[in-house]
Amino acid sequence: MIGDRLIIKEHHRHIAQEIVANAIEPALSEASRKGLKYIISVAGESGSGKSETALEIRRSLANRKIKACVFCQDDYYVFPPKTNHSMRLSNIDQVGPYEVKLDLIDANLFSFKSGEKQIYKPLIDYNANTINHETVEICLSDVIVVEGTYTSLLEFIDCRVFINRTFKQTRKDRIERGREKNDPFIERVLEIEHKIIRSHKKLADIIIKQDFSGIEVRKFKPGMSNG
Numbered sequence: 001m002i003g004d005r006l007i008i009k010e011h012h013r014h015i016a017q018e019i020v021a022n023a024i025e026p027a028l029s030e031a032s033r034k035g036l037k038y039i040i041s042v043a044g045e046s047g048s049g050k051s052e053t054a055l056e057i058r059r060s061l062a063n064r065k066i067k068a069c070v071f072c073q074d075d076y077y078v079f080p081p082k083t084n085h086s087m088r089l090s091n092i093d094q095v096g097p098y099e100v101k102l103d104l105i106d107a108n109l110f111s112f113k114s115g116e117k118q119i120y121k122p123l124i125d126y127n128a129n130t131i132n133h134e135t136v137e138i139c140l141s142d143v144i145v146v147e148g149t150y151t152s153l154l155e156f157i158d159c160r161v162f163i164n165r166t167f168k169q170t171r172k173d174r175i176e177r178g179r180e181k182n183d184p185f186i187e188r189v190l191e192i193e194h195k196i197i198r199s200h201k202k203l204a205d206i207i208i209k210q211d212f213s214g215i216e217v218r219k220f221k222p223g224m225s226n227g
Contacts, residue, residue, distance in 0.1 A: 001072050001074040001075050001124045001125075001126055002124065002125040002126060002127075002128075002132075003125055003126030003127040003128075004051065004072075004074070004126055006051050006052055006055065007173075007176060008052045008055065008056065009052070011212035012049055012052040012053050012055075012056045013056050013059075013060075015053060015056075015208055015212050015214075015215065016053055016056030016057045016060045017056075017060050018215055019057060019060075019206060019208075019215060020057060020060040020064070021060075022215070022217070023159070023206055023215070023217050024040065024057075024061075024159060025064065027158065027159065028066060028142075028143070031158070032142070036113075037112055037142065037143070037144075038142065038144075038158050038159075039112070039113070039143070039144045039146065039156055039158050039159075040057065040143065040145045040157070040158065040159045040160075041145075041146050041147070041151040041152060041154060041157045041159070041160050041161060042054045042145060042146070042147040042151065042161045042163070043147070043148065043149060043150065043151045043152040043160065043161065043162050043163070043197070043200060043204075044149070044162055044163030044164070044165060044197070044208075045149065045163075045165060045167045045190070045193060045194055045197050046149065046167055046170065046174060046190055046193065047167065047170030047173045047174035048163040048165040048170050048173075049163055049165070049170075049173070049208075049212070050147040050148065051072065051147055053161070053208070054070050054145045054146075054147035055070060057145050058070050058143075061143055066143060067142050067143070068141055068142065068143035068144065068145055069136065069138070069140075069141045069143075069144055069145070070145045070146070070147065071105065071121075071144055071145070071146040071147070072146075072147060072148060073105065073146065073147065073148020073149065073150065073151055074124060074126075074148065075123050075124050076100050076101045076102070076104055076105050076121075076122055076148075077099055077100055077101070077124065078099055078100070078101060080124055080125075080126075080129045080130055080131050081124065081126055081129060082129040083129060084099060088185075088189060089185065092185075092188060092189065092192070095189050095193060096192070096193075096196055097150045097153060097196070100148070100150055101122075102154060104121075104122075105146065105151075105154055106155050106156055108121055108138075109144065109146065109154065109155075109156040109157075110156055111138065112138045112141075112144055112156075113156055115139075116138065116139070117137065117138070117139040118136060118137050118138060118139065119135070119138055120135055121133065121134060121135075121136055149193060149197055150196075150197070150200070152200040152203045152204065153200065153203075159206065160203055160204050160205045160206070161204065161205070161206045161208065162200065162201050162203070162206070162207050162208070163207075163208045164201065164207050164208060164209060164210050165210050166194055167187075167190035167191070167193070167194050169210060204218060205217070205218060206218070
């Protein structure tokens with residue numbers, strides 16, 4: 001998404017390196033032998049560090065000469081940010097996964113798995129409040145890292161990473177990024193999201209601890225398929 005402000009800190013770099021070295025790299029070696037593409041999701045609540053961790057996973061992979069690109073769930077919202085906020089104000093019950101074109105993300109990921117050369121995907125401009133589009137040469141990457149609140153629900157994921165922090169624990173980070181004001185309505189939205197997202201933890205292969213001090217590898221399976 002154009003206009004997003006990320007603040008990458010040392011704990012993001014450290015945890016990404018740990019994830020790649022201890023969990024993902026062995027699976028990638030097997031995927032490479034089988035000629036398969038590989039997809040990682042990074043999910044969690046607002047402000048938990050999804051975007052930063054995803055970018056650092058890509059950086060860690062690049063240091064190992066593995067080409068990766070990052071997809072942001074924010075680009076796949078049905079409405080651009082300010083419009084989406086207005087829609088929520090008119091009906092807060094719409095908050096949830098149906099605000100996002102998860103089926104389109106899955107379609108783009110399937111194209112990657114299938115070996116297609118490029119995809120045509122949405123690209124949101126946060127400040128302009130518009131949805132544009134871009135062409136991505138997915139054939140140039142061996143890995144896609146897709147990050148966002150609901151990305152654990154996507155079908156074509158080989159490794160699901162979940163950041164185990166709640167919106168109450170991320171308040172300082174959200175304010176630091178400047179994306180959200182201390183607004184009671186936003187807190188209501190985050191409470192609704194929390195009730196949805198906390199159930200996704202059970203889907204995770206890798207859980208990042210609340211303080212980013214380490215990871216828990218739960219049910220990681222190195223065997224992959226192309227969907």
